[in-house]
Amino acid sequence: MGDNKIQIAHLERICSSALESVGVPSDDASLTARLLVRSEAEGAASHGLLRLPPLLERIRQGSVKPVTAMALVKESPTTAILDAADGIGQVAGYRAMELAIQKATSAGLGAVTVINGGNFGRAGHPASLATDHEMIGIAASNASPRLVPNAGMKPMLGNNPWAVAIPTGGIPVVVDMANSIVANGKIRAAKNEGQSIPEGWATDASGNATTDPAAALKGALIAFGGYKGWSLSLIVDMLTGVLSGGAFADDVGSPDDTSRPQKSCYFFLAINVRHFMDVEQFKGRSEELLKRLRAASDKDVRIPGENSSHNYAQSAKSGILVRPSAIKSLDETFKKVGLPGWDAVLERTK
């Protein structure tokens, strides 16, 4: 199936072309493609190319609408609730954060919640849209039940992702996390490799601790820090689902059931640094803090956001290696939605 190391821009055109073929307007297709490829390039494959086949499948089945028709439910100079009407999560998340930034530009602060969203991708992406405007950004989404504080409880909260992005003189600080000890992908990888997982990572469907990855995939993930991490998911569900008027807890649909809209809810906050001090002063102070953190160890100190940024730069230089399994999945999905297969799409988007 041809060369599988592909330049970022080419891969974006492939994804965008596929999205346009199922009716996504060109601007939205291009934004979604850019964010999927960005995740892949940043080394966050779990939010990358492997999300395209289910998204195309959802659009085909009608559980995601190709046109993301955002409607204003309620608004004030600092706040808003938007209805994403089962549109594309990446698009809805970006539009909502843009509105929060717009409000913070004039008012100093802006908070926007969203109802009826799909999977919005990496929380760090909309959060760092704020740092593009030299603001502090917070982004969060709820998700279907998957997280427990410890064994013995059924999941009722999602592994709700959240991110905080903060401007610096260089690469922004981007803290981007979900609240389980390990990501689902690690458990799936253990299953694929026939390995067991350590006790404490997950429970089976009955809520018992398990070391069997197959059982864990049907059960729940245990939160990092137990109740501490679970409390983070609780805060996110209250700021997203409860505060927006949308779905929360087990009303949020599973990513695995592509026939049903996910109805995820989001929360975005933009804090305009200029309302506190000159932006250059703020950036200088951020850099001073990071300098001290780096000096606190003989080894490399990992500043949140740096790994993704370095990975992206590397991918921009040398292209992205698309694994044969991913190509196979894309090839099949492309054909299913009426596109030619992978090779032909690869060729015509060159």
Place this chain on the structure above:
Amino acid sequence: MGDNKIQIAHLERICSSALESVGVPSDDASLTARLLVRSEAEGAASHGLLRLPPLLERIRQGSVKPVTAMALVKESPTTAILDAADGIGQVAGYRAMELAIQKATSAGLGAVTVINGGNFGRAGHPASLATDHEMIGIAASNASPRLVPNAGMKPMLGNNPWAVAIPTGGIPVVVDMANSIVANGKIRAAKNEGQSIPEGWATDASGNATTDPAAALKGALIAFGGYKGWSLSLIVDMLTGVLSGGAFADDVGSPDDTSRPQKSCYFFLAINVRHFMDVEQFKGRSEELLKRLRAASDKDVRIPGENSSHNYAQSAKSGILVRPSAIKSLDETFKKVGLPGWDAVLERTK
């Protein structure tokens, strides 16, 4: 030294009387006393009575000013920076959160940072001031370096406490935490009992993993979830120290050096629920979420904030047991600042 089970109101009068004797104005003395005793009553002894002797000592030495003269550094309709001028942390925190709430009352959102603060006590207290006004509240403070993501690094960030308080139909949800695996108090307790601590909790002063609590008290606490918990402290230091223009990282003074002002910085955010929906609707939705969480286990599900609230109710009923060691420390401090001893203060505040 007499009966050591004391009613809440009596204990508040004792603390308030001691604070007034070193020049704290009556209103501020009463607020500080109320919050110290509230921590004790809530079962958070680490922020309770044992904080009174060092606070009195600091006022005596001049590193905390008895009059908390809050000055406005910068202000907009949604934001402010306040200078606490080395006043009492509890007072400064409350005043700042009141300002954030005032701003959110009219504007929908309010964010206030504070410079030159002392220890502001439990983060959950100013945060839940927002829920008294049917708003969502966030409170955070930086602290002197004490936290590392893992062994091998010197501490450069504090174990920065933060809290989020959210209205419900009953007891508010109050997530209130610092970012280490275990609190310092647990390590001190292990030392007092001559026990070792598990590997992974702390490092010694050279940054090596240690199981010796004495070495750990001179070293650093390891963050819960490693880099995840450490990232929470980083976010707090950037929202408090960096965004306020005050002290961050190792410029924040140690609680142990009572001769030097701590210069802690705070961040408060108030989100006016009314800008999103009717308050009763929000409370109903919160209760519905909590109901589902409780139904997800056969055992008691611990909703954040409930333990403190139950403990307080119990203390209000049966009084607070003040340990002999605490009485001894208070007795000595009272005499040092020119008050009569514990017994006399106990008697005259009856």
